[in-house]
Amino acid sequence: MSLDFTLDKYRELCQAAVDSKYVLLTVEAYLTTQNPPQRFIVLRHDVDRKPQRALRMARLEQKLGIKATYYFRFNKKVFQPHLIKEIANMGHEIGYHYETLDKAKGDYAKAIRIFEHELEEFRKIAEVKTICMHGNPLTKWDNRDLWTKYDFRDFGLTGEAYLSFKDIVYLSDTGRTWGGKHKVKDWLPSAACSDSKEVSEVAVTSTDDVIESIKRGELNSIYLLVHPERWSSSMLGWLMDSARDTAVNMAKRVLMLRKGCKAIGSQW
Numbered sequence: 001m002s003l004d005f006t007l008d009k010y011r012e013l014c015q016a017a018v019d020s021k022y023v024l025l026t027v028e029a030y031l032t033t034q035n036p037p038q039r040f041i042v043l044r045h046d047v048d049r050k051p052q053r054a055l056r057m058a059r060l061e062q063k064l065g066i067k068a069t070y071y072f073r074f075n076k077k078v079f080q081p082h083l084i085k086e087i088a089n090m091g092h093e094i095g096y097h098y099e100t101l102d103k104a105k106g107d108y109a110k111a112i113r114i115f116e117h118e119l120e121e122f123r124k125i126a127e128v129k130t131i132c133m134h135g136n137p138l139t140k141w142d143n144r145d146l147w148t149k150y151d152f153r154d155f156g157l158t159g160e161a162y163l164s165f166k167d168i169v170y171l172s173d174t175g176r177t178w179g180g181k182h183k184v185k186d187w188l189p190s191a192a193c194s195d196s197k198e199v200s201e202v203a204v205t206s207t208d209d210v211i212e213s214i215k216r217g218e219l220n221s222i223y224l225l226v227h228p229e230r231w232s233s234s235m236l237g238w239l240m241d242s243a244r245d246t247a248v249n250m251a252k253r254v255l256m257l258r259k260g261c262k263a264i265g266s267q268w
């Protein structure tokens with residue numbers, strides 16, 4: 001059995017998607033299409049750290065003819081204009097991974113000013129039509145709350161990667177579990193089951209499970225969140241990432257106990 005969460009495994013996942021009946025869409029393509037395909041996968045990447053890994057992933061996808069959405073944070077390590085430009089030039093969508101309520105420590109007026117400025121900086125590099133909040137479990141703010149006071153459409157934006165989606169199966173590599181069990185209403189009829197509206201559970205805990213699910217085509221639509229920094233290309237990198245994720249998962253559990261099980265950000 002091959003290791004999970006390696007670039008080779010990600011290539012297998014992409015190849016399965018390319019060979020399947022699913023149409024791969026960027027977030028913007030999904031939000032702007034008049035006629036969504038019958039089966040589709042929205043492919044989203046949040047670049048929280050290690051932007052070089054995003055570049056590597058973007059190249060891999062480009063070779064397979066895939067276009068995805070890359071949301072970059074605005075900080076010294078991640079916001080690298082040349083790298084972002086290179087990914088944009090491959091045809092991928094570039095988006096802004098904002099965290100301005102955190103940066104403004106809950107001051108909404110300040111947060112929207114920071115948002116405007118950072119969005120402008122992104123737009124010097126590439127067209128930006130969609131945004132996505134970054135969740136930081138160490139802060140007490142939810143960056144999406146900015147849109148309870150303001151409207152992102154006033155900034156020429158089409159959508160927000162959390163707020164603009166509903167009724168779609170969300171599979172995320174956060175915690176390396178793909179979310180475990182998923183309740184799905186759109187289970188397709190099989191020989192054994194003719195009721196297509198029955199609520200079923202699909203267990204997805206490894207990337208191989210995701211690949212098998214795509215091959216079987218059992219879900220109508222999938223929203224796939226992949227953090228490029230989690231997928232390493234060397235054994236040393238894999239061991240270090242794996243240890244980090246285990247430590248982070250333990251820290252999250254401690255935080256959840258302290259906060260009384262408030263949903264901890266899915267973005268770590």
Ligand SMILES: [Zn+2]
Pocket residue numbers: 046047048097133134135267268
């Ligand atoms: Zn994030």
